[in-house]
Amino acid sequence: MTYQPAPETLKPAPNTLPTYAAEDLTKGADQAQIVLGNQTYLLRITRAGKLILTK
Numbered sequence: 001m002t003y004q005p006a007p008e009t010l011k012p013a014p015n016t017l018p019t020y021a022a023e024d025l026t027k028g029a030d031q032a033q034i035v036l037g038n039q040t041y042l043l044r045i046t047r048a049g050k051l052i053l054t055k
Helices: 022-026
Strands: 031-036 039-045 051-054
Antiparallel strands (some): 039 051
């Protein structure tokens, strides 16, 4: 019996994931609502340029 290494976990290449600019989502404002199922979330861009996502 010969040793065979476990296959590596395949991860999608970063450039294959959908990418959105936060400013596009907020249409130039500092907030946007994001709906997932029946839940609505608030995406906010802070003055420091960070993102906060809350229910």
